[in-house]
Amino acid sequence: MSGAEFSPFCPAFRRAVEIVGRRWTGAIVRALLSGVTRFSDLGAAIPGLSDRLLSERLKELEDEGIVERQVIPEKPVRIEYHLTEKGEDLAEVVTAVSHWADRWAAAEAGAPAGS
Amino acid sequence: MSGAEFSPFCPAFRRAVEIVGRRWTGAIVRALLSGVTRFSDLGAAIPGLSDRLLSERLKELEDEGIVERQVIPEKPVRIEYHLTEKGEDLAEVVTAVSHWADRWAAAEAGAPAGS
Numbered sequence: 001m002s003g004a005e006f007s008p009f010c011p012a013f014r015r016a017v018e019i020v021g022r023r024w025t026g027a028i029v030r031a032l033l034s035g036v037t038r039f040s041d042l043g044a045a046i047p048g049l050s051d052r053l054l055s056e057r058l059k060e061l062e063d064e065g066i067v068e069r070q071v072i073p074e075k076p077v078r079i080e081y082h083l084t085e086k087g088e089d090l091a092e093v094v095t096a097v098s099h100w101a102d103r104w105a106a107a108e109a110g111a112p113a114g115s
Numbered sequence: 116m117s118g119a120e121f122s123p124f125c126p127a128f129r130r131a132v133e134i135v136g137r138r139w140t141g142a143i144v145r146a147l148l149s150g151v152t153r154f155s156d157l158g159a160a161i162p163g164l165s166d167r168l169l170s171e172r173l174k175e176l177e178d179e180g181i182v183e184r185q186v187i188p189e190k191p192v193r194i195e196y197h198l199t200e201k202g203e204d205l206a207e208v209v210t211a212v213s214h215w216a217d218r219w220a221a222a223e224a225g226a227p228a229g230s
Contacts, residue, residue, distance in 0.1 A: 006149040006209060008160040013209070014142045016216035021136005027129045034121040045123040065219075086219050094121060094128070096211035101131035104180075104201050 019064060020093060024049050024057050029087065030094050032067065037080040066090070134179055135208060139164050139172050144202065145209050147182065152195040181205070 020026050024046065031045045043054050058081055061067035066087035072078040083090070135141050139161065146160045158169050173196055176182035181202035187193040198205070 006145055006206075006213070008146045008149040008151050009142060009162070010145070010213065010216070012216035012220040013145060013213050014161075016219075017136050017141030017209075017212045018138060019136075020212065021132050021134075021141065023133060026132030026136065027124060030121055030125070030128060031123045034123040036123050046129075047124070047126075089215055089218060091121075093208070093211045093215055094132075096208045097132045097135065098121070098125065098128050100204055100208055101125070101127035103204060104131075105127040 019060075019066075020090065022057070022060075024053055025061065026094070026097070028054065028057050028061065029066070029083070029090055032081060032083050032087065033091055033094055037082060039079060039081065042081065061087070134175075134181075135205065137172070137175075139168055140176065141209070141212070143169065143172050143176065144181070144198070144205055147196060147198050147202065148206055148209055152197060154194060154196065157196065176202070 020029065027046045027049070028042060031042050034045075036042050036045050039051075039054065039058075042058075043049060043051055046054070058067055058069070062069055064086075065084055068082050068084050068087075070080045070082060072080060135144065142161045142164070143157060146157050149160075151157050151160050154166075154169065154173075157173075158164060158166055161169070173182055173184070177184055179201075180199055183197050183199050183202075185195045185197060187195060
């Protein structure tokens with residue numbers, strides 16, 4: 001856990017942390033990791049997230065190669081969102097952030113949301 | 116790595132991932148973890164980060180209990196920024212994001228920054 005292992009700056013790190021930490025994005029990735037696949041279920045799982053922003057974030061995640069949109073030819077057509085291999089690979093990040101949040105949540109209880 | 120370990124939504128997770136992933140914040144935490152402590156060195160370590168935003172983000176990190184500002188009574192007065200225990204504990208998150216970025220950086224090479 002020594003800091004000596006990190007270089008002071010890494011552009012790939014900066015880019016990655018800001019993709020995942022963008023407003024709502026981490027929450028969407030977590031919901032997908034937990035097995036939620038449908039647009040309406042994603043919206044229902046994440047309190048406060050509007051359909052417009054969910055749609056926007058899913059599109060961004062598609063553009064990043066993190067999410068795959070699947071059209072299932074039923075009647076009516078069903079659309080599902082799944083993590084790609086790159087997206088599934090974020091499980092380690094979600095785990096690390098969850099651990100940190102669990103360890104330090106007590107100190108933050110009652111504090112207003114940061115965004 | 117199975118997604119079954121995650122609940123679909125966790126407010127503490129959402130809050131934490133958006134604190135760390137806020138624009139520049141992850142990069143600042145990484146620089147602090149690597150041992151950089153002075154304002155001007157932090158600014159120099161992170162390309163594109165203005166003094167105004169560095170100052171704003173450091174204040175936010177102080178408010179979150181992640182960073183501690185130390186005034187060292189020399190002439191001229193020296194100000195240092197250090198991670199608190201809560202901040203040092205983000206090493207696991209930075210490591211996880213760095214691993215993910217390293218694994219998938221090839222696929223992203225040449226893509227414009229996301230923010």
